[in-house]
Amino acid sequence: MKTILVIGNGLAGMTAAIRAAELGCSVILAAPTEPNRSQSVMASGGINAALNTKGEDDSPAQHAEDTLRAGCGLADPQAVQEMTEATPQIIEVLSRRGVVFDRDQTVAVNPLYLDGTEKGADVLKAGNIALRNFGGQKKKRTAYAKSGIGMQLVTAIMTELRRYQAEGRVTSLYRRKFVSPVFAAGRCAGAVFENTVTGSLETVQADAVIAASGGMGGLFDRHTGSDLSDGSVTAALFAKGAAAANLEMIQYHPTTISTPAKNMLVSEAARGEGGRLFTMRDGKRWYFMEEWYPEGGNLMPRDVVSRAIHKVCKDGFGLDGKYQVGLELETLPKETVSEKLKEISELAKTYLGIDASHEFIPVSPAIHYFMGGLYVDRFHRTTLPGVYAAGECACQYHGANRLGANSTLGAIYGGRVAAETAAREAEGVSAGEFAKAAEAEEAAIRDRLSLHRAVTREINAVRRLKQLMSSSLGIIRDEAELQAGLLELAGISPRDVYAPKNHTADAILFEDKLLLARAILSSALARKESRGGHARADYPQTDEAFCKVTVAEWNGSDVQVRFDEIGRVFA
Amino acid sequence: MKGTISVKRDGKWVTFSGEYEATTPVTVILSELNSRDPLLDVKGREVEPIEWECSCGQKVCGACAMVINGTPRLACSTFFGEAGPDIRLEPLSKFPLIADLKVDRTQMYDSLSEMKLWLDEGVDAKVRNIDLQYASASCMLCGCCLEICPNYTGRGKFFGAAGMNACFRIADQLDGAAKRARLKEFARHGDSGCSKSLSCGQVCPQNIPLAVLISRMNRDRIISRFIRD
Ligand SMILES: Cc1cc2nc3c(=O)[nH]c(=O)nc-3n(C[C@H](O)[C@H](O)[C@H](O)COP(=O)(O)OP(=O)(O)OC[C@H]3O[C@@H](n4cnc5c(N)ncnc54)[C@H](O)[C@@H]3O)c2cc1C
Ligand code: SF4
Ligand code: SF4
Ligand code: FES
Numbered sequence: 001m002k003t004i005l006v007i008g009n010g011l012a013g014m015t016a017a018i019r020a021a022e023l024g025c026s027v028i029l030a031a032p033t034e035p036n037r038s039q040s041v042m043a044s045g046g047i048n049a050a051l052n053t054k055g056e057d058d059s060p061a062q063h064a065e066d067t068l069r070a071g072c073g074l075a076d077p078q079a080v081q082e083m084t085e086a087t088p089q090i091i092e093v094l095s096r097r098g099v100v101f102d103r104d105q106t107v108a109v110n111p112l113y114l115d116g117t118e119k120g121a122d123v124l125k126a127g128n129i130a131l132r133n134f135g136g137q138k139k140k141r142t143a144y145a146k147s148g149i150g151m152q153l154v155t156a157i158m159t160e161l162r163r164y165q166a167e168g169r170v171t172s173l174y175r176r177k178f179v180s181p182v183f184a185a186g187r188c189a190g191a192v193f194e195n196t197v198t199g200s201l202e203t204v205q206a207d208a209v210i211a212a213s214g215g216m217g218g219l220f221d222r223h224t225g226s227d228l229s230d231g232s233v234t235a236a237l238f239a240k241g242a243a244a245a246n247l248e249m250i251q252y253h254p255t256t257i258s259t260p261a262k263n264m265l266v267s268e269a270a271r272g273e274g275g276r277l278f279t280m281r282d283g284k285r286w287y288f289m290e291e292w293y294p295e296g297g298n299l300m301p302r303d304v305v306s307r308a309i310h311k312v313c314k315d316g317f318g319l320d321g322k323y324q325v326g327l328e329l330e331t332l333p334k335e336t337v338s339e340k341l342k343e344i345s346e347l348a349k350t351y352l353g354i355d356a357s358h359e360f361i362p363v364s365p366a367i368h369y370f371m372g373g374l375y376v377d378r379f380h381r382t383t384l385p386g387v388y389a390a391g392e393c394a395c396q397y398h399g400a401n402r403l404g405a406n407s408t409l410g411a412i413y414g415g416r417v418a419a420e421t422a423a424r425e426a427e428g429v430s431a432g433e434f435a436k437a438a439e440a441e442e443a444a445i446r447d448r449l450s451l452h453r454a455v456t457r458e459i460n461a462v463r464r465l466k467q468l469m470s471s472s473l474g475i476i477r478d479e480a481e482l483q484a485g486l487l488e489l490a491g492i493s494p495r496d497v498y499a500p501k502n503h504t505a506d507a508i509l510f511e512d513k514l515l516l517a518r519a520i521l522s523s524a525l526a527r528k529e530s531r532g533g534h535a536r537a538d539y540p541q542t543d544e545a546f547c548k549v550t551v552a553e554w555n556g557s558d559v560q561v562r563f564d565e566i567g568r569v570f571a
Numbered sequence: 572m573k574g575t576i577s578v579k580r581d582g583k584w585v586t587f588s589g590e591y592e593a594t595t596p597v598t599v600i601l602s603e604l605n606s607r608d609p610l611l612d613v614k615g616r617e618v619e620p621i622e623w624e625c626s627c628g629q630k631v632c633g634a635c636a637m638v639i640n641g642t643p644r645l646a647c648s649t650f651f652g653e654a655g656p657d658i659r660l661e662p663l664s665k666f667p668l669i670a671d672l673k674v675d676r677t678q679m680y681d682s683l684s685e686m687k688l689w690l691d692e693g694v695d696a697k698v699r700n701i702d703l704q705y706a707s708a709s710c711m712l713c714g715c716c717l718e719i720c721p722n723y724t725g726r727g728k729f730f731g732a733a734g735m736n737a738c739f740r741i742a743d744q745l746d747g748a749a750k751r752a753r754l755k756e757f758a759r760h761g762d763s764g765c766s767k768s769l770s771c772g773q774v775c776p777q778n779i780p781l782a783v784l785i786s787r788m789n790r791d792r793i794i795s796r797f798i799r800d
Binding site: 033034036037038039041042093095096097098100101103127145146148150151152155156159160162163165166174175197226227228259260261262264347350351352353456457459460463500501502 | 592594595596598599602605606608619620622624625626627628629630631632633634647648669670675676677680683684687688689690691693694695696698701704705708709710711712740741744
């Protein structure tokens with residue numbers, strides 16, 4: 001029986017684990033926490049699927065077309081088509097596995113239910129899965145669950161995972177932090193983890209490894225996600241030679257609230273229900289989106305709105321002189337604010353002390369999603385033999401920009417594909433061979449750690465890195481800022497960083513993060529054009545010559561960036 | 572505003588002083604303390620950074636549950652203004668301690684497995700209680716309800732509100748014998764040990780209507796006695 005090791009237990013990781021187990025593999029699912037603590041649980045708006053139940057003549061082909069258009073030429077058309085074709089079936093399976101989607105309407109077939117008989121109750125029929133409009137798509141195609149799709153998906157998939165665990169087909173290891181892959185006979189044969197309870201290094205042997213470790217928000221100062229998704233696995237694999245792609249493609253969400261802890265998403269629903277963005281000019285509210293984009297107004301695509309807010313603030317029109325504009329909800333009907341926009345009003349009340357039915361909400365753009373990541377082909381192979389990647393850590397499906405509600409889909413579909421490829425290609429080494437390689441890898445980790453001096457605590461080093469990354473990789477970048485970022489990065493001495501006991505490996509993961517940070521900045525520097533999630537002040541035009549994948553690689557002494565044709569398949 | 576933060580470490584209090592805004596959540600206070608290098612307590616002694624858990628930072632993931640001034644709560648939505656100026660932080664006491672404010676909540680997940688809370692095969696969506704199913708599936712498995720519960724010890728066969736809540740959605744989505752089996756699990760591991768004090772509902776950060784779910788399952792159990800497939 002083949003053993004598959006999955007790293008990370010968000011939507012991509014859990015789905016990959018279940019699929020690999022279905023295919024008869026023995027699965028080890030390792031992560032620092034329980035699945036429902038992962039960033040996936042935060043997804044709010046929905047998951048896209050061309051179910052075509054709204055009489056709008058929708059189809060997977062149109063879903064693919066919209067995805068590719070949002071991707072501005074950088075998404076792999078074949079991968080995207082395969083995903084959108086599989087999607088209606090995936091949603092059907094999710095529904096049958098108990099995901100509580102919102103439903104169109106319900107039909108009471110048998111009124112006997114009223115006298116309390118179970119049989120009567122059971123013939124009550126659920127209506128179709130409800131679909132809503134979402135940014136960048138003309139058809140109603142986004143399945144949702146009130147405003148918490150992530151929680152509903154994670155709970156249901158975790159429920160299914162529980163069965164596989166009970167049957168002994170998936171073993172979950174918690175409080176394990178991935179530190180490094182182990183290579184034997186030219187392939188990845190497992191990994192080294194730090195046990196964050198005991199602080200000891202532990203090795204896990206496997207015939208294939210799937211990285212499902214999420215995005216890189218934790219490398220940036222202000223982002224909407226979880227700091228657990230900190231790019232550490234991507235960084236550790238990158239440091240071992242895995243190529244990374246389109247790292248500069250970073251999606252900013254235009255409307256987030258800035259709280260002492262973090263930036264929190266205010267979903268498009270606020271503007272969908274009539275919320276207006278404004279700032280003050282000559283003592284009056286200036287609805288700049290409506291003035292600049294009379295047709296699309298406040299509901300223009302995310303990148304357009306983000307850049308508009310950025311411009312207003314850079315031109316000195318930020319509200320109260322800060323990097324923020326106002327979101328006007330107080331003029332909407334009171335029930336809209338308190339009912340339809342309940343979560344948003346609660347967020348504003350809890351974290352800003354603002355009553356949205358009486359006052360505007362100050363909002364600003366913040367980092368929300370990473371289109372780039374580990375370079376994978378449409379089978380989810382990375383460039384390292386034996387290592388596969390899926391979910392937000394992988395560069396797949398979204399090209400230069402992601403369509404809202406496509407990433408939970410990409411994580412679930414990608415997790416399946418990665419598991420199928422891994423199960424097919426898994427090829428292990430003997431226990432003896434692995435033990436030898438693992439021992440060498442552990443020794444290498446200890447050697448690296450022994451070089452570290454206790455000068456700066458990791459939490460503070462990360463904080464500095466986050467600030468640097470956020471200021472160099474704003475909504476609009478230019479050569480000078482990116483070069484300054486690289487220069488500052490070079491000034492951070494990785495070996496002066498140390499981490500508290502039981503987390504000592506964080507110090508070497510920090511070294512790897514510095515490399516990844518360099519790759520992100522270098523990729524942004526190399527793409528001398530503007531496209532999707534990458535806007536350059538010094539190269540504002542889109543240049544057809546750059547309709548290619550940005551590929552960054554670490555060759556042991558330098559980060560190198562090149563451009564590949566789209567849709568490569570790795571042997 | 573000046574204040575003190577006391578953290579339970581190995582059964583003893585370690586106290587720090589600091590100055591925070593009323594709007595600063597406990598999560599930010601803990602990060603701030605851990606960024607002090609060296610970290611000194613009020614007596615000027617150097618101590619190890621504080622172990623605690625956090626992920627979403629905004630009341631979605633349940634990671635940051637701890638006992639704040641004697642009440643189980645989420646650190647990310649408890650603010651200095653309401654909990655200060657002197658804040659006491661303790662780990663949830665019903666779970667094995669890892670260190671400081673960090674506990675191992677695996678037993679809560681294991682109890683859901685023990686009750687076989689899964690769907691044996693695909694189900695047709697049911698709309699009977701769709702809003703309640705949604706609420707039930709919103710449980711963060713934070714453990715606040717177990718902490719406050721007078722009857723939950725973490726060792727016996729009583730799995731508390733978190734267990735009963737999870738039972739609801741699965742039982743509600745199932746039919747016939749499979750449903751009855753889960754309702755039996757609810758009776759064995761939930762209802763029979765619950766004294767209906769309902770403190771759980773008061774501390775649940777998700778406001779899950781636990782009392783309603785419990786009474787629905789009790790009703791379904793009675794109904795199911797009269798049903799033959
Ligand atoms: C506020 C918000 C709202 C969103 N709304 C939507 C939406 O409505 N629709 C949509 O499609 N998308 C949405 N997204 C995006 C979407 O949620 C994510 O892209 C998707 O869930 C990512 O899933 P994942 O499994 O790849 O990663 P994650 O869920 O981030 O999981 C990563 C896993 O890797 C683990 N990990 C990290 N580092 C290590 C390590 N060193 N060792 C071991 N494990 C590690 C983590 O603990 C975690 O378990 C939203 C995102 C945010 C932040
Ligand atoms: S009602 Fe009381 S006894 Fe029952 S689960 Fe809630 S807190 Fe525990
Ligand atoms: S029922 Fe409420 S308090 Fe209990 S674990 Fe779930 S979310 Fe937490
Ligand atoms: S950190 Fe997620 S609930 Fe507090």
